[in-house]
Amino acid sequence: MQNNTFSGLFIGQNFVHLPSVDSTNNYLKEELSKSTPLPEGTVIMADNQFAGRGQVNNTWVSESGKNLTFSILLNPSFLAPHQQFKLNKTVSVAINDSLRSIIGERVKIKWPNDIFIENYKLGGVLIENIIQGSNWKHAIVGIGLNINQIDFPDCLKNVTSLNKISGKEYDVNIILRTVCHAIERAYLFLRTSASEKVDIRYQELLYRLSENHFFRINGEEQLGKIIGVDESGLLIVDFLGIHRTFGFKEIEYVI
Numbered sequence: 001m002q003n004n005t006f007s008g009l010f011i012g013q014n015f016v017h018l019p020s021v022d023s024t025n026n027y028l029k030e031e032l033s034k035s036t037p038l039p040e041g042t043v044i045m046a047d048n049q050f051a052g053r054g055q056v057n058n059t060w061v062s063e064s065g066k067n068l069t070f071s072i073l074l075n076p077s078f079l080a081p082h083q084q085f086k087l088n089k090t091v092s093v094a095i096n097d098s099l100r101s102i103i104g105e106r107v108k109i110k111w112p113n114d115i116f117i118e119n120y121k122l123g124g125v126l127i128e129n130i131i132q133g134s135n136w137k138h139a140i141v142g143i144g145l146n147i148n149q150i151d152f153p154d155c156l157k158n159v160t161s162l163n164k165i166s167g168k169e170y171d172v173n174i175i176l177r178t179v180c181h182a183i184e185r186a187y188l189f190l191r192t193s194a195s196e197k198v199d200i201r202y203q204e205l206l207y208r209l210s211e212n213h214f215f216r217i218n219g220e221e222q223l224g225k226i227i228g229v230d231e232s233g234l235l236i237v238d239f240l241g242i243h244r245t246f247g248f249k250e251i252e253y254v255i
Contacts, residue, residue: 006177010041011072011184018044020064022051024071025128025142032130032138038073043180045070049144066149067161068123068172072141072183078191081136084129085233088113089202090190091125091141091183096205098182099123099145102175103162108207111226111235112248115145116207119255120160122146143179147172158255203228208253216252 006012021027024044031038048064062069076087092113099107099115099122110116115123123145130138146161147170162170190198203209206226214221215237224237234245 006043006180008041008181008184009188010039011180011187012041012043012177014039014042016042016044018046020048020050021046023049023142024069025126025140026051028071028073028140029128029130032073040073040075041184042073043070043176044073045176062144062146063149063151067147068143068145068176068179070143070176072143072180074139074141074187076136076139076187076191079136081129081131081134082232084127084136084139085112085229085231086190086195086198087139087141087187088125088127088233089198090186090195091127091143093198093201093205094182094186095123095125095143095145095179097201098179099162102170102178103165107205109202109205110207110253111229112233114207117160117165120158122160122162122165141183145175145179147175214254216254217246217250221254 006015018024018027024046027044028042046069049062049069074087079086092109095115096107096109103117106117107122108116110121113125114121123143126142128140128142129136130140146159148163149161150164152159162168186198206229209226212223212225215224222239224239226235227238227243228236230236230245234247235251236243236245237251
């Protein structure tokens with residue numbers, strides 16, 4: 001794919017297409033550690049990512065050539081390090097909205113940044129940040145989206161793809177361009193404007209918002225209702241009138 005596939009201002013203007021790599025996030029981190037001059041908006045895409053990761057070292061399984069596995073380099077120095085979840089919200093909302101234009105309004109954001117359709121995972125985001133002192137220097141935004149894969153390992157019970165949902169084969173390059181354009185637009189909005197609209201949109205799109213469901217906490221199932229996410233990215237759940245907040249891996253959805 002040539003760089004002119006991307007029609008935006010900066011995301012994708014420097015584009016690296018790899019046949020195979022352990023992780024596109026790792027590739028970007030290694031290049032940055034070697035002081036390779038990479039412009040903001042650099043996109044690294046791999047046909048085969050054989051050691052992809054999700055949140056908290058979960059693995060990301062993807063069939064070679066069937067899906068989108070890529071990373072974007074951003075330099076969000078206009079945000080303070082304690083505002084990291086604002087970028088998470090921005091990227092998650094942009095991906096979600098771009099997929100809704102393709103597959104419909106059933107797409108939701110499962111906190112903190114998985115892309116779900118009904119009770120099935122369609123994709124996910126892993127943002128790794130490089131902080132220097134009090135400055136947020138780089139954000140490596142890793143994105144995995146299931147596009148054309150039909151068969152998944154038996155251990156993955158609640159995974160789907162655009163193809164499985166619609167029965168259609170998709171051009172991954174077109175979806176890559178659509179998603180990157182949406183992220184660029186949302187990122188520029190975040191850089192120049194207040195983020196309240198992103199906060200509102202993120203909450204509107206939350207999977208299981210204001211619904212009674214069971215959650216597993218310390219091995220025990222409890223009935224609760226998601227009521228939002230706080231500024232630091234903690235999930236707020238109402239348990240019979242008692243509000244509690246949770247970080248990554250402190251609460252599990254019972255599907």
